[in-house]
Amino acid sequence: MAATVAVENLNPKVLKCEYAVRGEIVIHAQRLQQQLLTQPGSLPFDEILYCNIGNPQSLGQQPVTFFREVLALCDHPYLLQREEIKSLFSADSISRAKQILALIPGKATGAYSHSQGIKGLRDAITAGITSRDGFPANADDIFLTDGASPGVHLMMQLLIRNENDGILVPIPQYPLYSASIALHGGALVPYYLNESTGWGLEISDVKKQLEDARSKGIDVRALVVINPGNPTGQVLAEENQYDIVKFCKNEGLVLLADEVYQENVYVDNKKFHSFKKIVRSLGYGEEDLPLVSYQSVSKGYYGECGKRGGYMEITGFSAPVREQIYKIASVNLCSNITGQILASLIMNPPKAGDESYASYKAEKDGIIASLTRRAKALEDAFNKLEGITCNEAEGAMYLFPQIVLPQKAIEAANAANKAPDAFYALRLLESTGIVVVPGSGFGQVPGTWHFRCTILPQEEKIPAIISRFKVFHEAFMAEYRD
Numbered sequence: 001m002a003a004t005v006a007v008e009n010l011n012p013k014v015l016k017c018e019y020a021v022r023g024e025i026v027i028h029a030q031r032l033q034q035q036l037l038t039q040p041g042s043l044p045f046d047e048i049l050y051c052n053i054g055n056p057q058s059l060g061q062q063p064v065t066f067f068r069e070v071l072a073l074c075d076h077p078y079l080l081q082r083e084e085i086k087s088l089f090s091a092d093s094i095s096r097a098k099q100i101l102a103l104i105p106g107k108a109t110g111a112y113s114h115s116q117g118i119k120g121l122r123d124a125i126t127a128g129i130t131s132r133d134g135f136p137a138n139a140d141d142i143f144l145t146d147g148a149s150p151g152v153h154l155m156m157q158l159l160i161r162n163e164n165d166g167i168l169v170p171i172p173q174y175p176l177y178s179a180s181i182a183l184h185g186g187a188l189v190p191y192y193l194n195e196s197t198g199w200g201l202e203i204s205d206v207k208k209q210l211e212d213a214r215s216k217g218i219d220v221r222a223l224v225v226i227n228p229g230n231p232t233g234q235v236l237a238e239e240n241q242y243d244i245v246k247f248c249k250n251e252g253l254v255l256l257a258d259e260v261y262q263e264n265v266y267v268d269n270k271k272f273h274s275f276k277k278i279v280r281s282l283g284y285g286e287e288d289l290p291l292v293s294y295q296s297v298s299k300g301y302y303g304e305c306g307k308r309g310g311y312m313e314i315t316g317f318s319a320p321v322r323e324q325i326y327k328i329a330s331v332n333l334c335s336n337i338t339g340q341i342l343a344s345l346i347m348n349p350p351k352a353g354d355e356s357y358a359s360y361k362a363e364k365d366g367i368i369a370s371l372t373r374r375a376k377a378l379e380d381a382f383n384k385l386e387g388i389t390c391n392e393a394e395g396a397m398y399l400f401p402q403i404v405l406p407q408k409a410i411e412a413a414n415a416a417n418k419a420p421d422a423f424y425a426l427r428l429l430e431s432t433g434i435v436v437v438p439g440s441g442f443g444q445v446p447g448t449w450h451f452r453c454t455i456l457p458q459e460e461k462i463p464a465i466i467s468r469f470k471v472f473h474e475a476f477m478a479e480y481r482d
């Protein structure tokens with residue numbers, strides 16, 4: 001009997017789900033990459049430059065030595081018995097590996113752990129949170145996850161009962177949120193970030209969207225904030241964060257604080273403040289506001305996307321609700337142990353006086369300084385191009401320039417049945433090999449067009465990217481000038 005599975009009879013929530021970061025432009029880029037291999041010289045460029053995804057190590061960024069030394073020793077504890085490791089590993093990575101293994105039952109890094117993750121590693125993470133915020137954290141509030149993504153899905157699964165349950169999401173947003181809300185059958189309630197004020201969040205706008213959704217019978221459950229922002233790169237002003245917390249408390253909303261870029265701040269006039277710190281600074285306790293804070297090993301200066309580590313810190317939920325969260329986490333048994341160890345390391349890196357501190361700090365500062373330079377170089381280059389305006393990347397890993405396209409280009413896009421920014425991104429790819437993500441994949445004010453470009457290609461490649469981009473853009477605008 002022929003297979004009865006067809007697109008027509010799949011879960012409609014899956015069909016509704018979109019994830020542009022690895023969408024049509026990237027799929028086309030992969031086809032062109034294959035063509036470069038099989039037919040060298042057949043395209044007007046000799047390599048594909050993936051500026052679509054925040055994946056630093058795929059573009060040459062080196063992992064932090066201390067973290068990798070500890071992971072290697074934890075993964076093969078036999079090494080710790082060999083004298084020769086003292087000539088290969090730093091004394092503090094050896095001692096840290098021994099400390100971590102002692103926290104793992106039976107030192108078995110191949111065993112399932114507690115559903116929330118290894119208790120000793122959660123203790124280390126809470127020590128790091130306490131040191132970062134100046135307010136205590138509790139290991140029982142930590143759920144270690146395979147990157148932040150599963151933690152986001154878990155909360156959407158917990159909160160969304162049906163299509164009348166809404167989640168307030170910033171527009172532009174990282175499409176994990178729109179995809180997860182669609183997969184769980186909820187309603188995305190948009191609130192627009194203000195591009196003219198550097199992607200600021202106006203509480204009055206959020207309130208208007210909330211009231212509008214409620215007037216349509218939507219039960220708005222939570223508010224998502226991404227700080228620093230993806231794709232927009234803004235770092236929220238501390239005052240704005242106080243307003244957001246008070247708003248969520250007054251409106252009875254769960255605050256979902258996506259803070260995976262907390263170590264990616266490039267400007268001196270902004271500083272990362274966790275929403276946990278803001279909530280506690282307002283004197284709010286466990287009874288006042290349900291808050292979920294997300295962290296990941298994928299970003300920062302570590303960029304360990306493939307290790308799939310991260311956590312969500314849940315506070316302000318009742319014991320019966322926490323039991324439900326624990327139950328859902330238990331269905332997946334546990335997150336991977338390497339990711340758990342790495343999550344504890346990024347929250348407790350070498351300190352002054354440790355043998356590895358100087359080399360660790362040099363690596364960390366070097367990466368952040370380079371990201372800062374790359375962000376500025378690309379931002380300045382985009383702002384010199386006709387019809388393009390680009391806000392400063394205060395943080396995160398992206399630039400999100402707005403492009404004003406000639407009417408003829410918009411008509412050509414419509415004729416090709418593509419969004420204008422997708423049409424532009426496809427032409428950019430076919431002319432230069434540069435892969436960006438159209439703004440329509442993140443959401444934008446209707447009638448405006450953007451694209452997202454990462455700041456991640458290695459520094460020596462940035463001038464070539466800029467010059468290739470400039471040549472393409474000038475030719476494109478000339479071709480379609482009204």
Ligand SMILES: Cc1ncc(COP(=O)(O)O)c(CN[C@@H]2CONC2=O)c1O
Pocket residue numbers: 021052053054055146147148149150174176226230258260295296297298305309310
């Ligand atoms: C804001 C935000 N939250 C969560 C995640 C999920 O990360 P992990 O599951 O790896 O922890 C990402 C990944 N950033 C995507 C991936 O690369 N480019 C992006 O825009 C992100 O940008």
